[in-house]
Amino acid sequence: MDVQQTPGPIDGLFFAQFHPKFGPQIQYKYPPDCISCDLFDKLTNFIIPKPDVLRQVVTITSLGVKVKGYPNKIEDSKYERNALLFNLCLVFKPEARTAPYRPLIHKLSDxxxxxxxENGFLSDEESRKQLPLMMEQLYHDLNDTGRCVLKLKLRHPLHIAKELEQKALIEATAAEMGERRLSFSERRRWDSGPQGRGRVGVVGGVRPGGGGCGIGSVGSGGPASGETCGGRGCAMDRDTHQPEEIAVLYLKVVDACEAPVPVGEEQVPVLVKPDISEDQHLLDLTTQQILPYIDGVDHVAKIACLANVELDLAKKCVQNLVYYEIVQLLPIFQYSNVYVHNTEEMMQLYWSSVLQQKCLEYVVGDAAGEPLLFDQVFRLYAKFTRGRTVRQICYCELQLGVSFPPPPPSGVTAHTKPKLPPNVDIRRLVKFGLMHGIIRRIQQYPLYTPHFNKKHKRDRRSESQTSSSQSLRRFCDGTASYDLLCSKFCMTNKELHNRLAQDKEISILWK
Incomplete structure (x- = not known):
């Protein structure tokens, strides 16, 4: 696990490119001291790597820095070595957490x-001048807000097409004049000469002096004055004096979220955001169908049955609600359950007056009855220990089943006042304790351990006596709890316990 809990920050950026004569070089960097030339030379094999490592996120942690980049390659015959290799890298401290930057650096390189x-942005010298400003904006925006909006000016596509056609025209003219290239002064004299002097029509191209496509032969000058090519939608017949295009890119550092917790069919979803019903129209149809049945009592399998929804689909919907912290998963409440209190959370409850008030308001049994004191609630939570069921706590502490004498008639003073039980709802007491980690459930897990005799044969007598629990053995691997088995086989906790008790080869684990 990384030391830092938040991504970054970025210490710098640099743009590296493979020069056809001098090899890998840093073209631009910001801030200027984010990486030294000596350090770059030592890491150059990973920044501009071999073809096997191209087009994937590469993270280098060495020599006191962490560099993350996405080396890219464009193959085209227009480049001097038929390829352009570049890499825009981010520089961090060695202990920085950089996983959230993986999709960002991938998107930026692509x-x-x-x-x-599409536009020759990196090859054109004028366009490349925007790279330092872009890197400076990335450095400040990503460190300050974690997001950035890049706006880059691009040349108009018609201008690019015109330059390509002029280049083809010059090459064709040079080939006609003796297979040589025109110098810059000759090119200017050629373009500024009299109309039609030495003009060359290029098949499928554009006549520089006219407004249409020149399809004439060499020296013909294209269509005569007043004529057009007649080509409908010819690109060069349109207005080329249009403003430059703007390319916009939205970037954001998205921290990786934890994977959603698996949902069991025996778990009970409890709403922690009751106001979600007001925004129910924003939920998917299946979630809208099961949401009215989430009451904090029924488990997922029963909710799926009541809502007439497939179990797997209901589990996915509940998992989605848990991921967005709309519901919380708790074990099924039964009076035969065993809970234990957590010391640290008990201390937090003891010292936090806000948590105490929330607890008293939530667990009170009858708001019009006897006032509930925090000492009574705290004492009840302390009674949850191993080997003690909820039923035993109810009989001992809440004095269930004990009849109290009626109050004395008016005018008669009672010598002793009976001690009344706390005005508490035991189900809500357990639910509040589970939701805030004050108590936790101790589950029972059956484990099938076959017995062998000295000759490694099963005891047939034992096998015949446990025939009633044969169907349960394949689930008794120590990972399926009593709640899960009760849900799968539609049995009560007592029925399951009696059935497993008949099999001498099944042991019960408490954990």
Missing amino acids: YLHSLET
């Missing part, structure tokens, strides 16, 4: 890849 293939 974004630059698309800009280059």
